[in-house]
Amino acid sequence: MARPNLHVGLEIGTTKVAALIAETRSDGLLRIIGYGEAPSRGVRKGEIVDIAKVALCLNEAVAEAEEKADREITEVVAAITGSHLVGLNNRGGIPIPEDRDEIEEEDVQDVEQSALDVSIPQGNVFLHTMVQRFYVDGQEGVASPLGMLGRQLEAEFHIIHGTKTRIQNNLRCIHEANLEVSNVAVSAVAVAHAVLDQPQKEAGALVIDIGGGTTDYILFREGTVRHSGVLAVGGDHVTNDISIGLRVPTKQAEKLKVDHADVAPGATAVRGTIDLEDPTYAGGEIERRVLNMVTDARVREIFTLLKRRIGFERHAPFIGGGILLTGGTAELKGIAALASDVFGVPARVACANPIMGPSTLFESPRFCTVVGLVLYSQAVQDALEDISIFDRVRRKIGRMIPGL
Amino acid sequence: MISLGTSGRMASPMAPVVACKVVGVGGAGLKILEGLALAETGALELVAMHTDAQALMRSSAPRKMQLGRDAAKGLGAGGSPALGESAAHEQADAIRAECEGAQVVIVCAGLGGGTGSGAAPVVAHEARKAGALVIGVATLPFAGEGGKRHEQASTSLARLGRSCAAVLCFENDRMGEIAGPGAPLAEAFAAASATLASAVGAVLRIVGLPSVLQVGLDEFVQIFRGADARCHFGQGAASGPDRARLAVEAALQGPMLEAGSMLSRTGNVLVHIAGDPSLRLEEMQAVLAEVSRHLEPSSQVFLGVATEPRAEDALAVTVMAATHSGGAHAADEEFEPQEPEVAPQPVPESGEKPSKPHGGKRPAKRGAPDQQQEELPLDQAIRGRFKNLDPTMVDGQDLDIPAYIRMRLRLK
Numbered sequence: 001m002a003r004p005n006l007h008v009g010l011e012i013g014t015t016k017v018a019a020l021i022a023e024t025r026s027d028g029l030l031r032i033i034g035y036g037e038a039p040s041r042g043v044r045k046g047e048i049v050d051i052a053k054v055a056l057c058l059n060e061a062v063a064e065a066e067e068k069a070d071r072e073i074t075e076v077v078a079a080i081t082g083s084h085l086v087g088l089n090n091r092g093g094i095p096i097p098e099d100r101d102e103i104e105e106e107d108v109q110d111v112e113q114s115a116l117d118v119s120i121p122q123g124n125v126f127l128h129t130m131v132q133r134f135y136v137d138g139q140e141g142v143a144s145p146l147g148m149l150g151r152q153l154e155a156e157f158h159i160i161h162g163t164k165t166r167i168q169n170n171l172r173c174i175h176e177a178n179l180e181v182s183n184v185a186v187s188a189v190a191v192a193h194a195v196l197d198q199p200q201k202e203a204g205a206l207v208i209d210i211g212g213g214t215t216d217y218i219l220f221r222e223g224t225v226r227h228s229g230v231l232a233v234g235g236d237h238v239t240n241d242i243s244i245g246l247r248v249p250t251k252q253a254e255k256l257k258v259d260h261a262d263v264a265p266g267a268t269a270v271r272g273t274i275d276l277e278d279p280t281y282a283g284g285e286i287e288r289r290v291l292n293m294v295t296d297a298r299v300r301e302i303f304t305l306l307k308r309r310i311g312f313e314r315h316a317p318f319i320g321g322g323i324l325l326t327g328g329t330a331e332l333k334g335i336a337a338l339a340s341d342v343f344g345v346p347a348r349v350a351c352a353n354p355i356m357g358p359s360t361l362f363e364s365p366r367f368c369t370v371v372g373l374v375l376y377s378q379a380v381q382d383a384l385e386d387i388s389i390f391d392r393v394r395r396k397i398g399r400m401i402p403g404l
Numbered sequence: 405m406i407s408l409g410t411s412g413r414m415a416s417p418m419a420p421v422v423a424c425k426v427v428g429v430g431g432a433g434l435k436i437l438e439g440l441a442l443a444e445t446g447a448l449e450l451v452a453m454h455t456d457a458q459a460l461m462r463s464s465a466p467r468k469m470q471l472g473r474d475a476a477k478g479l480g481a482g483g484s485p486a487l488g489e490s491a492a493h494e495q496a497d498a499i500r501a502e503c504e505g506a507q508v509v510i511v512c513a514g515l516g517g518g519t520g521s522g523a524a525p526v527v528a529h530e531a532r533k534a535g536a537l538v539i540g541v542a543t544l545p546f547a548g549e550g551g552k553r554h555e556q557a558s559t560s561l562a563r564l565g566r567s568c569a570a571v572l573c574f575e576n577d578r579m580g581e582i583a584g585p586g587a588p589l590a591e592a593f594a595a596a597s598a599t600l601a602s603a604v605g606a607v608l609r610i611v612g613l614p615s616v617l618q619v620g621l622d623e624f625v626q627i628f629r630g631a632d633a634r635c636h637f638g639q640g641a642a643s644g645p646d647r648a649r650l651a652v653e654a655a656l657q658g659p660m661l662e663a664g665s666m667l668s669r670t671g672n673v674l675v676h677i678a679g680d681p682s683l684r685l686e687e688m689q690a691v692l693a694e695v696s697r698h699l700e701p702s703s704q705v706f707l708g709v710a711t712e713p714r715a716e717d718a719l720a721v722t723v724m725a726a727t728h729s730g731g732a733h734a735a736d737e738e739f740e741p742q743e744p745e746v747a748p749q750p751v752p753e754s755g756e757k758p759s760k761p762h763g764g765k766r767p768a769k770r771g772a773p774d775q776q777q778e779e780l781p782l783d784q785a786i787r788g789r790f791k792n793l794d795p796t797m798v799d800g801q802d803l804d805i806p807a808y809i810r811m812r813l814r815l816k
Binding site for chain 2: 044045049083119121231232233236237240241243244245250290293294297298300301305
């Protein structure tokens with residue numbers, strides 16, 4: 001079979017449905033060739049509530065991307081989010097079979113299986129198993145145990161699981177649009193692929209992706225995932241709060257949030273008013289101070305909840321890379337300052353690290369998930385090929401050197 | 405307190421304190437019995453009642469009764485509650501005789517079809533005439549089963565509620581979520597039946613077994629009274645040094661408790677702990693602490709503790725609670741218009757039971773829960789665009805309510 005050289009990321013978000021087509025060039029580099037997006041309907045808090053509506057938006061976004069890329073796509077990598085996702089750390093261990101001392105690929109797979117022996121709610125499925133570190137005969141800090149000698153192999157993993165039915169809703173929706181799903185990735189994992197490189201993961205970083213309906217987070221320490229999760233609160237909540245607090249319709253509230261709201265520390269004391277320029281709105285002017293108070297209360301709460309959930313204090317000394325804010329809500333004015341204020345470490349708004357393609361995709365934090373998805377898809381494919389190459393090489397050498 | 409009768413209480417450690425009988429009515433009722441027969445090997449009195457002679461024959465319940473030999477001629481009730489009802493009336497005396505001597509009769513049925521919807525209320529009525537305290541266990545049809553079945557189900561539920569001291573009502577939709585949307589209907593039904601059987605098993609243990617700390621039937625009835633209550637249930641067991649924490653966590657992961665977040669929307673909660681005789685006080689406290697983390701301060705916990713000598717090192721935790729359809733649960737709304745016999749009472753003073761037309765039927769709950777009811781309409785109003793969605797509950801707070809309101813910020 002020819003190597004599939006197209007990678008398609010598909011994000012069904014609460015605010016937008018986005019499709020991104022990338023191709024692997026002959027030199028192995030990834031190039032983005034088409035992007036399409038449609039306003040999302042039928043998604044609440046990151047979860048699909050109306051499959052038919054979402055399928056329409058999906059068709060629209062995919063058609064746009066296909067047209068730009070001048071390709072037809074058949075399969076996609078889908079992002080999964082929603083408050084049903086749970087991240088946990090677990091340790092697995094296996095004895096190395098009696099007839100040999102050397103650790104082989106299959107032992108690494110077995111130890112991964114043993115780590116999955118945790119009780120998760122009935123009806124939940126595993127989505128990711130990410131290795132943190134290996135221990136050979138109790139010795140810590142082995143990056144890759146392959147080829148090492150030992151009697152006992154143990155490993156710690158970060159595992160993400162979620163409710164099967166909710167994930168199936170996503171997949172069903174994509175099938176409705178006549179597309180196959182080749183792989184899925186939890187949104188936070190995808191985003192991390194877009195904004196972090198290995199040195200940054202080694203230094204430690206917390207990525208917070210605030211979308212319309214959810215806030216997805218993932219924490220790296222010493223190069224590996226240590227914490228992840230989803231809070232079903234996002235930019236829509238900010239808009240809703242503004243709409244209720246200032247008694248304006250949702251559309252106006254959205255505009256106030258995007259154009260005027262400022263959550264930088266101190267912004268809750270600013271003077272001045274905003275003219276809504278809407279003759280039908282009787283209230284006329286909005287006080288900036290009040291708008292900022294309402295917005296600050298919500299976003300500060302999101303950060304405070306995450307800080308507590310993650311138990312951030314014990315990780316803070318190991319987060320050299322600071323906090324990276326992504327997602328549409330990361331475009332809120334002053335949000336980086338507010339994040340550093342709450343977490344006590346430097347924070348910045350992050351866009352996807354540039355690869356070849358239209359530069360606009362790397363100039364806004366909104367596109368991190370889809371860019372991350374194609375990078376994830378490529379990384380998975382590379383890993384699969386690495387294994388098979390390793391297998392092939394080992395078998396060859398094995399025939400030449402007796403006893404291996 | 406309802407008199408439980410203490411005869412035979414200490415005769416054998418496993419002998420039920422209360423003489424319980426479980427009656428399964430109709431197809432779904434029989435399935436619940438099957439689940440029970442598999443799970444509980446003890447001396448349970450299971451009685452199967454059905455219009456369908458074939459289905460009855462396949463049932464492994466020790467006692468069987470064919471309903472409506474004349475009316476249904478050994479076939480099912482064909483989805484007609486009227487036929488189911490006349491079938492049960494035909495055997496009314498026999499049903500009553502069957503229930504004689506039992507202190508508690510649990511009537512299990514799936515509502516929406518013919519036999520379950522039609523016969524179950526009659527069975528409950530006869531059981532009550534026989535002098536038993538009747539607890540109903542009912543399931544409501546899947547949304548996909550159509551409006552007709554929903555209508556039949558809600559009519560039947562209201563009638564069942566009149567003869568029962570308490571009705572544990574489950575929504576198949578919620579339980580079916582376990583099986584997944586892609587799953588065949590049969591699989592979804594099976595998942596629902598299994599959950600129900602374990603719920604009935606838990607009820608039997610809670611009210612039936614000799615206990616260190618007994619949950620009274622009155623307390624039990626208090627929680628699940630009223631046909632508008634929807635039952636939520638979770639169960640977990642664990643062993644080892646950390647068993648208390650593990651068991652309660654597993655219980656809160658139950659299909660209907662939403663990782664504990666559902667509890668913040670319920671009034672009173674029943675927590676039952678069953679362990680071996682080595683059960684320690686700290687373990688009990690650990691379980692209670694974990695459960696209370698999810699509760700509103702005004703909620704009341706009814707605690708039951710039982711020790712069974714045969715349970716080896718294991719500790720089982722059952723959490724049961726009810727939400728009432730006045731609450732925030734959107735799925736309940738469709739049933740409200742179908743109880744027209746209780747006219748909404750004019751609200752005499754602002755703030756008094758604003759959302760509870762059924763208030764008159766229910767006895768005043770102990771303590772604070774009524775205050776909680778007053779807050780509900782306000783919450784609904786300020787959830788804005790999220791008002792029809794399941795709330796995002798974190799640490800007992802509904803995060804869909806604007807942050808500035810929960811923080812009590814003054815905007816002016």
